[in-house]
Amino acid sequence: MTEPLVRASGLTKRFGDFTAVDDVDFVVNPGEVFGFLGPNGAGKSSTMKMIGAVSPVTAGNLTVFGLDPEADGARIRARLGSVPQDNLLDTELTVFENLFIYGRYFDLPKAVIRERIDELLAFAHLEERRDDLVDPLSGGMKRRLTIARALINQPDLILLDEPTTGLDPQARHALWDRLYRLKRQGVTLIITTHYMDEAEQLCDRLVVMDNGKIVAEGSPRSLIGRFATRDVVELRFSLDMQPAESELEGLAKRIESLPDRTLLYTDNADATLVDLTERSLAIESTIVRRSTLEDVFLRLTGRSLID
Amino acid sequence: MAVPGSLLFVERNARVYRRTWRGSVISTFLNPILYLLAMGLGLGTLVDDGGGATQLDVDYLTYLAPGLLAAATMMTAAGESMYPVMAGMKWNKYYHDALATPLSIRDLVVGHFGWLAARILFTAVVFTGVMASFGTISLVKAPLLIIPSVLGGLAFAGPITAYAAQLKNESGLAAVFRFVITPLFLFSGTFFPIEELPDWMEPFAYATPLWHAVDLTRSVALGIPTTLDPVIHYAVLVGFLIAGGFVADRYFHKRLRV
Numbered sequence: 001m002t003e004p005l006v007r008a009s010g011l012t013k014r015f016g017d018f019t020a021v022d023d024v025d026f027v028v029n030p031g032e033v034f035g036f037l038g039p040n041g042a043g044k045s046s047t048m049k050m051i052g053a054v055s056p057v058t059a060g061n062l063t064v065f066g067l068d069p070e071a072d073g074a075r076i077r078a079r080l081g082s083v084p085q086d087n088l089l090d091t092e093l094t095v096f097e098n099l100f101i102y103g104r105y106f107d108l109p110k111a112v113i114r115e116r117i118d119e120l121l122a123f124a125h126l127e128e129r130r131d132d133l134v135d136p137l138s139g140g141m142k143r144r145l146t147i148a149r150a151l152i153n154q155p156d157l158i159l160l161d162e163p164t165t166g167l168d169p170q171a172r173h174a175l176w177d178r179l180y181r182l183k184r185q186g187v188t189l190i191i192t193t194h195y196m197d198e199a200e201q202l203c204d205r206l207v208v209m210d211n212g213k214i215v216a217e218g219s220p221r222s223l224i225g226r227f228a229t230r231d232v233v234e235l236r237f238s239l240d241m242q243p244a245e246s247e248l249e250g251l252a253k254r255i256e257s258l259p260d261r262t263l264l265y266t267d268n269a270d271a272t273l274v275d276l277t278e279r280s281l282a283i284e285s286t287i288v289r290r291s292t293l294e295d296v297f298l299r300l301t302g303r304s305l306i307d
Numbered sequence: 308m309a310v311p312g313s314l315l316f317v318e319r320n321a322r323v324y325r326r327t328w329r330g331s332v333i334s335t336f337l338n339p340i341l342y343l344l345a346m347g348l349g350l351g352t353l354v355d356d357g358g359g360a361t362q363l364d365v366d367y368l369t370y371l372a373p374g375l376l377a378a379a380t381m382m383t384a385a386g387e388s389m390y391p392v393m394a395g396m397k398w399n400k401y402y403h404d405a406l407a408t409p410l411s412i413r414d415l416v417v418g419h420f421g422w423l424a425a426r427i428l429f430t431a432v433v434f435t436g437v438m439a440s441f442g443t444i445s446l447v448k449a450p451l452l453i454i455p456s457v458l459g460g461l462a463f464a465g466p467i468t469a470y471a472a473q474l475k476n477e478s479g480l481a482a483v484f485r486f487v488i489t490p491l492f493l494f495s496g497t498f499f500p501i502e503e504l505p506d507w508m509e510p511f512a513y514a515t516p517l518w519h520a521v522d523l524t525r526s527v528a529l530g531i532p533t534t535l536d537p538v539i540h541y542a543v544l545v546g547f548l549i550a551g552g553f554v555a556d557r558y559f560h561k562r563l564r565v
Binding site for chain 2: 015052054055056073075077078080082084086088089090091092097100101102104105106
């Protein structure tokens with residue numbers, strides 16, 4: 001068993017009276033894609049900043065590459081690639097200049113940086129925009145540039161904080177494709193997200209965070225297996241026609257009533273649908289789908305992941 | 308050999324300046340010429356004809372020029388201590404960006420002042436060049452003005468950087484020019500000897516770095532003795548730089564290490 005890249009035990013971050021990260025334990029192993037899934041304010045970004053050796057640990061233990069971020073911050077950061085939530089690009093400069101200056105921060109020789117920039121621009125599909133200013137680039141392009149920039153030092157570990165938030169579906173898929181490619185090259189990725197589909201697509205293993213605590217841990221499949229059923233039947237009712245709970249009883253293993261819809265958790269959607277037709281309910285629409293991490297989150301916290 | 312992080316940060320600022328210098332070139336090159344023309348030659352003619360030249364022992368243009376030099380480095384220092392710091396902390400957050408790399412907060416602080424010194428030096432060199440072309444100083448003596456004027460600028464850079472580093476929003480930036488830079492520019496001996504001020508105002512001039520810088524540059528330019536012992540003048544300037552730099556470092560850490 002190889003030594004984990006990141007090991008946290010009792011990790012805590014407080015801002016004054018507010019506890020953002022509350023006594024969490026996790027390890028991230030080399031080569032895996034590890035995710036922090038949770039709603040805004042769950043403590044994901046604070047955890048990332050501590051791993052990134054930019055934010056001091058309040059309490060507990062944290063090692064990154066076996067080093068202490070407090071004492072060896074610069075050595076840790078030299079081997080990290082960081083993709084912060086807001087892109088933090090220098091909008092007054094060109095695409096090339098942004099990459100070049102960032103490379104110089106790592107004290108890389110200029111010739112090496114130039115060579116890598118050519119590769120990274122191809123990777124990020126930004127060759128045509130090399131000498132354009134950053135400001136007019138689209139959101140997806142800026143995101144790809146930020147990821148390319150994080151790769152300039154050929155990091156062993158990349159931290160991606162909400163990599164696709166605010167992107168349209170096409171840009172998201174283009175970005176996921178890039179992240180897959182990195183994974184295949186053996187780079188370890190740590191991702192925070194509040195999109196369950198993103199976590200399912202990308203993560204080998206993830207922890208679900210809520211209010212600064214880790215509430216569950218596992219692979220997306222195992223979490224769904226443990227905390228949800230195979231299928232979900234989503235029912236929408238006509239206005240004010242929401243049936244009483246007793247009317248739905250026995251239809252599914254578990255029933256969750258949300259303000260706008262009712263979720264029936266079942267291992268056999270077909271059977272549930274047959275049962276449904278036998279009860280005369282004012283159903284407006286029915287959707288049958290597989291369980292997702294959203295359902296896991298709902299089960300664990302009683303709340304929806306995205307408001 | 309590893310390059311110190313602070314130097315890499317200076318390099319970053321130089322690269323950004325290479326792209327954005329056009330915006331500041333007018334103020335660097337044109338302002339000295341305009342001021343020397345308007346104040347030195349225009350107003351100076353009146354002053355000299357009105358007996359000023361005898362009282363000052365030298366024509367007004369020659370008297371004024373070293374004062375304006377010290378004021379010019381102050382202006383550069385003030386601008387470069389505020390907007391880039393505000394941008395780094397808040398606007399485009401390039402400080403946060405740099406801190407995700409091996410650079411440390413101390414590297415940013417030292418690099419900031421290092422780059423400021425270069426910018427102030429550039430202003431001082433251009434200004435003394437313009438002074439020489441106006442004939443107010445010989446080319447031999449001109450380089451001697453560099454040290455006191457650059458130090459004068461840096462004396463402002465320290466406290467103003469500290470001020471900007473803790474500023475929550477940009478409205479506080481204009482206040483510095485309105486309530487500090489402009490009054491000092493007018494009343495610190497740039498345009499006339501502070502002995503001409505009402506007695507109660509003189510101690511204020513003593514307390515500001517600009518008067519010390521003006522006194523030093525003028526004494527070098529005109530070959531006259533300084534008002535106080537030059538060691539005191541230099542000590543005040545260095546003191547402002549070091550005290551300001553120390554407080555700035557504290558604020559940088561407080562703000563960026565959360």
